[in-house]
Amino acid sequence: MSKTSLPEDRIPVIVGVGEIVDRPKDIADGLEPLTLLEQAVKRAVADSGAKLLGELGSLDVVNFLSWRYRDPEKQLAARLGAKPAHCYYGPVGGESPIRYIHEAAKRIARGECSVAVVCGAEAQSTATKAERGGISLPWTPFAHDVEEPKRGAAFQKPMAVKLGVFRPITVYPLYESATSAHWGQTPREALAESGALWSTYSKVASENPNSWLKKRFSPEEITTPTPENRLIAWPYTKLMVANPTVNMGGAVLLTSLAKARAVGVAEERLIYPIGGASAEEPRDYLVRDQFYESHPQNAVLKAVMDLVDGDARKFDAIELYSCFPCVPKMARRTLGLGRNVQPTVTGGLTFFGAPLNSYMTHAAVAMVRKLREGGKLGLLYGQGGFVTKHHGLVLSREAPNEPLAQDTSVQAEADRNRRKVPDFVTEASGKGKVESFTVLYKGNGEIEHGVAMLRTEADARALARIPANDAATLKHLLDMDRTPVGSVGDIVTGGDGVLEWRVA
Structure with a gap:
């Protein structure tokens, strides 16, 4: 039993995780996102071995884009038979699952609730196939009157939109080119690093029973353009980008240590959030000072390293967000980790699958399972937008001796390192x-x-x-x-x- 001097009702702990992957034989039998959410949450409850939903005080639902609902968080709460005081459906952002887990843990540490759930789901594979096939899905009616969330183009300059560099697949290559040049790499060397890194992600995905694509790819298969692996935006091929065409749901269940022990959750299944950090870039990428590093990413990763005495090698497992190769390549350098780093416990957004904003929900699930098997410390690093929003969270098998910090923004540190931003012009010679x-x-x-x-x-x-x-x-x-x-x-x-x- 972990010993701690803190009051047990103020120590947040993850007690259950759940996942569902839906591969319907018939398109019309595909499960809608709301059902995937419900199933994932129920699996997380079952994983905990305790009946905790009756006391659910906090519910965060990760934004999903494959189907539109009116107040999906309230519909989910009703399906679960719960009435949480905090019931939230958030904006678009790949870092949001980690942020929600961290915020739920803070809520428990403040004594505002004793049971919390964070969950996300997408059914993009089924939705896309149904649309292409003209098939009407027997789902909750699509809420056409609900405004679609703002994404890339809404925040970018008209010239970026005109030239096509306003989507993730066309903006991240700008970071890829700038970072590799800054690191003194030739494009060939940079591509080789990306291929080797992505091959490692694919190996982990091939061993993860919940992965969408369970095949191990060699570096050359990933980086070599073919008709099936076409170039999309230099230097990225199809096998180097996130794959959102999946049907997946994931959920994380948290409670206090006192509640976990009261309801008999096995001690070896408890995983503790012990700290983390967040920071952001401007959403318009053209008003950033440069593209060979991210000041918010650096500030977040250095803050989580401070939790382990400044040595990232103390993490027994890590998950570096992997929408495109430049992100984990930047992150591993900031963490001071070499090319032999094991960058994932999940499999990556290309191979495990990218349920859009919710990949890190699944990464949290995988990390909890990994730490339960052995090791002590795990790092979850999530990112959203165009290297825009960053959140890191450290999980531990051991109960903390320090209370969970409430102020975890490192925005001031990120902004302090920002240099002069050049004016953007559309006329020049x-x-x-x-x-x-x-x-x-x-x-x-x-x-x-x-x-x-x-x-x-x-x-x-x-x-x-x-x-x-x-x-x-x-x-x-x-x-x-x-x-x-x-x-x-x-x-x-x-x-x-x-x-x-x-x-x-």
Whole structure:
């Protein structure tokens, strides 16, 4: 039995986790998100071995996009026969499951509730197949009058939208190009690191019974473009990006240590949230100071390292958010971990599957199971938007001796490290230096156009197009042995008034 000097009714503890994966043989038999949520929560309760839903005081539902409901959190509470005082359905964000778990733990530590649930679900695979097949699903009627949550384009500049660099798959490559150049890598070396890292994620997914894609891929299979593994936005192929076309639900059940012991939850099944941190970037990525590091990510990861004496090697298991390779590559460097790091206990958003905002719910489930098997400390690092929102949480098999901190924002630290942000312009001429870049591809594998983020002679920032027929400039951008980041070319204005960039 873990010994602690803290009052047991103020010590939050995870007592149950549950998952459901739905692979219907008939599309019409697919389970809707609300049912997946309900099933995941009931499995988490069963996992705890105790009947705790009657005292549910806190319910957080991760935002889902595959179906629209009116007040899904209230509908779920009704299905569970509960009336939680805190009943919340949040905004879009891949870090949100970790934030909700952390906030639920804080609620318990403050004595505001004694039982809490965090859950998320998506049924995008079924919803997509039904739409393509013209099949009407027997689900709760789609709430057309409920506003769709704001995402990427709503927060980006018109020129980013016009050039197609306003979605995750086209924005993250800008970080990929900038970080690898900053680290002194050639594009070939950077791609090899990504392939090796993603192959490790696929190995873990292949051994996870709840994964959507249970196949281990070699680095070369992941990074080599083929008709089945097409390039989407340079340098990312289909096997290097998140796969949201899944049907999954996950849930985490928390209570106080006092309640857990009172209802007889086995001691070896208790996992304690002991601390964490959060911070954000501006949602418009073009008003960030640079793209080779993230100050909020650095601040969050350094704060969670402080919980383990500044040594990330003390974590027995970690989950580094994995929508695109640049994110865990940045994170592992900040954590001071080498290429041999085991970056996941779940399998990653490509291979395990990416139920959009809810992947980290499943990562929390996997981490709890991993720590129950052995080891002491686990790190969950979640991220949302375009390297925008960051949250880290440390879990332990041992009860803490310090109360759970309530103020865990490290925004001030992140902002303190922010340097001058260049003005963004849509009119420019003369020379332009490449700050970052990507190349967008059509579904048939042909180049649509390239996009270069430039610094002008006046040190302003601009986005410029590289037309598909500019073979010389595209060859320069796609050189595997020399990064184009830092190279200088000519800024011209296209016939439609959009800036274009040509290699000098």
